[in-house]
Amino acid sequence: MKILLYFEGQKLIAGSGIGNAMHHQMAALRANKIAYTLDPNDEYDILHINTYGLKSRKIIKQARKAHKPVIYHAHSTQEDFKNSFIGSNQLAPLYGKYLKSLYQLADVLITPTPYAKKLLTNYGLKMPIYPISNGIDINKYQINETKITAFRNYFKLDVHKKVVISVGLFFERKGIDDFVKLAELNPEITFIWFGHINFATIPRKIRKLVKTNHPANVIFPGYITGDIIQGAYSGADAFLFPSREETEGIVVLEALAASQNVIIRDIPVYADWLTNHENVFKARNIAEFNQQLHYVLEHDTKLIKNAGVKVAQARSITTVGEQLKAVYQSLLTK
Incomplete structure (x- = not known):
């Protein structure tokens, strides 16, 4: 065969x-x-x-x-x-x-x-x-201190600096607008969105959002692979994925495999395999995203992250x- x-x-x-x-x-x-x-x-x-x-x-x-x-x-x-x-x-x-x-x-x-x-x-x-x-390649996203150090050094992040990441194309569907709004509400946290696309193919408001219309605590480093992104998955404090529509979301699996706090929009694709406060954190609007973000930053979420790893392992x-x-x-x- x-x-x-x-x-x-x-x-x-x-x-x-x-x-x-x-x-x-x-x-x-x-x-x-x-x-x-x-x-x-x-x-x-x-x-x-x-x-x-x-x-x-x-x-x-x-x-x-x-x-x-x-x-x-x-x-x-x-x-x-x-x-x-x-x-x-x-x-x-x-x-x-x-x-x-x-x-x-x-x-x-x-x-x-x-x-x-x-x-x-x-x-x-x-x-x-x-x-x-x-x-998902489970081994690639396991916690690795060398990769975490590479990630934090690449972005010159202080050891105590709180960091929220996301990964995706610059699409409104991916929730990039809400990602920036959350950054505006939390100027003390660094928000990093990994990904890139030809700017000529996306609407003007999203181009402006990425190029100029975002606060100083938001970083758009482009498409990055290898140790940096793998270290980001496990070395950040949360993975925020406010996408409004997906058929699955490979990046969600990657974040789960990395034992990360995964905050997602509560949309139908996740209904039968991801559960709020059991293996992920779900939100429906900016206020709920902000509430969930502060929850994961202020509480011990080890059991929820471990449950998320098991979801990834099953895939x-x-x-x-x-x-x-x-x-x-x-x-x-x-």
Whole structure:
């Protein structure tokens, strides 16, 4: 059994959730000794496609012509396209129809959560849909004092300085506006948002927010990988993710794996696997986010953080690979 993992525009998606998913899928297949290729010119048995461009559609047609089973990994929905790029709200209905036209070409769909599966089912898609997490490399995000020191030195943070981080593209959907509002309410805390995107693609108000319209205690360092970001996950005092819509949120898994205080918006995607004051902290508005932030800064949250680690462990790369393998085998034995 050999799988073609197809990701169109690998350089363009490198800093996105789909880019992270690519590396997670590769690691999951390696962990379960499943042969794979990223080259559509190689021999393969199953096409596992992850992207949505014209080349992706062409690869599907080629797989169909060769009588190869097709799995579409449904990372995106109409709902999480809104409040992102310029014009995304106006284009969202058309984008939803386009996604449906692509997803309909598959034998089965994989999507990260039961919530995302429900959205896809509501599109009228009839093929089997498997909710399988994007997964997390647990070892990479374990507490490491050397990485924590690298993070704090990089930003010249005093040992007593409280730090709140987030990771994501500069989208209103990600809650970057609320992140800045919370920073305004807490000038004594440093807020760091990791991530980047071409400014020409996002609305003017978000460009201005990132470039100039934020207080001095907010830092936008861009897209950073390796020890710095891994040290940030475990070395910060809280991970604040005020996203308004997700199909899962790989960065949430990363923060959970790092034994971090994870503060998220109370949205449907988290309803059946993340619980307020059990493994995360949930909020619905600025006042609640601020309340939760001060709670984690002022209380012993070790038990909640330990419970969060267990959530991440249940979604380890190895476990995800086992679930993918079961889907692959079901297609080959039909």
